[in-house]
Amino acid sequence: MKEITTCPICNSSEKTTFLKSRNFRINEVVFDIEECSKCEFRYTSPLPSVDEIGEYYATDNYVSHTGTKKGLVNKLFHTARFFTLRSKFNLIKRVSNGKKHLDIGAGNGVFLEFVKEKGWDVSGIELDDQSRSAIENRLGINIAKTVYDNQEIEKYDVITMWHVLEHVYDLKKDIETIKQKLKSDGALIVAVPNCDSYDAKKYEKYWAAYDLPIHLYHFRPKNIQDLFAQFDMEVKEIQPMKFDSYYISLVSEKYKNGGKNSLGVLFRGFYNGLISNLKAKSDSYSSQIYIIRKK
Numbered sequence: 001m002k003e004i005t006t007c008p009i010c011n012s013s014e015k016t017t018f019l020k021s022r023n024f025r026i027n028e029v030v031f032d033i034e035e036c037s038k039c040e041f042r043y044t045s046p047l048p049s050v051d052e053i054g055e056y057y058a059t060d061n062y063v064s065h066t067g068t069k070k071g072l073v074n075k076l077f078h079t080a081r082f083f084t085l086r087s088k089f090n091l092i093k094r095v096s097n098g099k100k101h102l103d104i105g106a107g108n109g110v111f112l113e114f115v116k117e118k119g120w121d122v123s124g125i126e127l128d129d130q131s132r133s134a135i136e137n138r139l140g141i142n143i144a145k146t147v148y149d150n151q152e153i154e155k156y157d158v159i160t161m162w163h164v165l166e167h168v169y170d171l172k173k174d175i176e177t178i179k180q181k182l183k184s185d186g187a188l189i190v191a192v193p194n195c196d197s198y199d200a201k202k203y204e205k206y207w208a209a210y211d212l213p214i215h216l217y218h219f220r221p222k223n224i225q226d227l228f229a230q231f232d233m234e235v236k237e238i239q240p241m242k243f244d245s246y247y248i249s250l251v252s253e254k255y256k257n258g259g260k261n262s263l264g265v266l267f268r269g270f271y272n273g274l275i276s277n278l279k280a281k282s283d284s285y286s287s288q289i290y291i292i293r294k295k
């Protein structure tokens with residue numbers, strides 16, 4: 001474990017502790033969420049090393065990565081994700097000037113497969129060895145392990161990162177590399193949780209999208225703008241991910257109730273997910289999609 005002493009966005013060492021919470025899925029190790037006094041970015045500290053973090057992913061509860069279907073909450077989540085595929089594809093179709101697509105953090109490859117079936121030229125990057133070979137076998141395409149293994153320069157019309165940026169250790173080095181892969185008129189699509197949302201404020205330390213320690217960063221819209229401005233890129237548009245508020249509220253409600261599911265947990269989780277969407281302004285949804293372009 002390593003203390004993070006400077007802000008990952010502005011490098012300032014001045015900070016206050018915004019929140020103390022813990023891991024809820026594997027163990028009860030406690031982590032801080034620090035808030036930079038200069039740019040207000042919130043980040044996790046201390047952090048396990050790249051080798052140590054693996055144990056926190058090693059669970060079949062982590063549905064968004066493993067694709068398992070256990071329990072009602074996970075089933076709801078998977079159903080929602082299925083309906084989300086179409087809207088994700090409609091988004092990339094709208095913002096892209098061509099059909100060359102790169103999905104970073106391809107996970108189980110479901111989105112890549114969907115896009116490929118629409119006749120697009122797809123590429124993927126996936127760190128997990130098992131997931132990567134599964135996609136390669138199913139889609140018959142090569143998947144790179146990291147952004148550095150993919151050698152393309154100014155090739156892609158659209159690059160997607162669905163709930164990936166909050167996981168990456170070399171934040172700025174990765175963004176610089178990703179930017180080089182994007183055509184000058186290309187679009188980078190970044191989806192991340194928003195800790196300024198109603199459900200984040202409602203659940204505080206139990207908010208499931210803090211997901212300590214595997215979420216290294218806790219973005220708000222201003223942070224995304226600050227970060228990409230350093231690379232001469234700008235946020236052109238923000239879109240909500242309305243299913244996420246339900247899933248995150250359900251899991252948060254479960255954490256708040258000692259990890260147990262009950263009808264009460266399901267009802268309150270669903271209710272708070274609904275309220276979160278109803279109260280949200282254009283940039284305060286539980287999870288948001290940022291459409292980013294080169295200046």
Ligand SMILES: [Zn+2]
Nearest residue numbers: 007010036039
């Ligand atoms: Zn900062």
